[in-house]
Amino acid sequence: MVRAGVFDASGARRWPALAGVPATTAGWLVGVLVTALILWSPYVNYGFRSPSLHLVLDTADACIALLVAYLVHGRFVRRGRWQDRFLAQGLVLLAFASIGLTSLVGRIPDVPAGTLDIWLPVTVRLAGALCILVAALSGDRPIRGVFAQTHAWLLPLLLIIVVWSGLWLARSDLPVAFDLASVTNASAPPLLTGHPVLLVAQGLAALCFFVASIAFASQSARREDELLRWLGPAFALAAFARVSYLLFPSLYTDWLYTGDFLRTGCYLLLLVGAGRELRQYWTAQSRAAVLEDRRRLARELHDGVIQELAYIRAESHGLPADLPAGDRIIAACDRGLDEARAAVQALGRPTDEPLGFVLHRAAREMAERYQVNLEVDVDDSINVQAHQQHALMRITREAVSNAVRHGKAPRIQVRLAQGDNRRCLVVQDDGQGFDPDRARADNAGYGLVSMRDRALSLPGSLDIASERGSGSTVTVTW
Helix, strand or coil: CCCCCCCCCCHHHHHHHCCHHHHHHHHHHHHHHHHHHHHHCCCCCCEEECHHHHHHHHHHHHHHHHHHHHHHHHHHHHHCEHHHHHHHHHHHHHHHHHCCHHHHHHCCCCCCCCCHHHHHHHHHHHHHHHHHHHHHHHCCCECCCHHHHHCCCHHHHHHHHHHHHHHHHCHHHCCCCCCHHHCCCCCCCCCCCCCHHHHHHHHHHHHHHHHHHHHHHHHHCCCCCHHHHHHHHHHHHHHHHHHHHHHCCHHHCCEEEHHHHHHHHHHHHHHHHHHHHHHHHHHHHHHHHHHHHHHHHHHHHHHHHHHHHHHHHHHHCCCCCCCHHHHHHHHHHHHHHHHHHHHHHHHHCCCCCCHHHHHHHHHHHHHHHHCCEEEEEECCCCCCCHHHHHHHHHHHHHHHHHHHHCCCCCEEEEEEEEECCEEEEEEEECCCCCCHHHHHHCCCCCHHHHHHHHHHCCCCEEEEEECCCCCEEEEEEC
């Protein structure tokens, strides 16, 4: 009899899933500290004039945004999730607004400074922030429509065209968003300067990033996603960068302020997340290749070695009944089939299965094969490494096989428990029993030696208690 149970994966995975929450908290603390310093500290010089460095930061931020957007688009192609789609689109919009859009519009004749060259980038940036907010709130929902998946890039393209066309047609009526001539030095205190709509747009963008940061951090605690863990702290810095731009819109000047460095910090965190995402992807690809090769070997063993051994066993029944070698050949075929099937099972099964699940399955297969009453009582909270799991499974199979074939046991118990910082596997039967010392002295079979070697490799110990006529008990402790 085999009792089924509910099996849990290793609890050690819980800690990495929580890593995004403290990282986001750290991002918020940095943003709060920097904002407090530029507001109230008289000793912090929060800005300096450097047109070349301003251009370098804008270009680096845009390139990182496009790189991460490309990576997220690849996730979207593989998974088809709304979150990936809107996140990639938002990053593209932010990158497009950073790649010289202000200077490009400023080169167009008959466009007053501080109008279209500011309203167009700020509108595109606000659209990007809204896309990122929608991505954060959409969670892991899949896209159902084929059209939405195929034409995922139509939305940002159409949005840019519509915004550009509308602002271009209204360029002569646009108010001055920010007077560039008002920037004279970096020693003045932060001011809420600029058109009220500009200030509202910066505030809305900051609010979008704040909410997105919280949403991404909350999701990172539930999902094992390398990139997701870095979105929370990254957009926390982006939100405080918008707060800095709200205090002083250095984004449209040659002056570098704390907002510019907070924004660059946001993109650097996104770059770190993208790198970890790539490493996770290629690690998964290599694991998938290994698993596929293991399955191929399992198929070859099943279709080749096992079939040949089964044929030899079937033909051995045709040997004369008075030929002693016949029974030995059949017994050898049975052992070969057991070993080959165990190898097929080890190669073809996932490597991250819980130990309790593996022991239950092995017990069920042994019970069906030998027609024996097999009871299993395991603690499903016990987790071991892959090589330990394989060793324990092979010890269990060998002990059960010996109990049936040599001990003629009608009933076998398999128990797995833990206590006092030690774990214990017990295989007990009510068969004929044997003399373990005599068996070791006579080198009776390789099974006992194999079980002991596997127990030592855990590392652990193997104890066999048995007497003739009173069954046997195999105990592995590690």
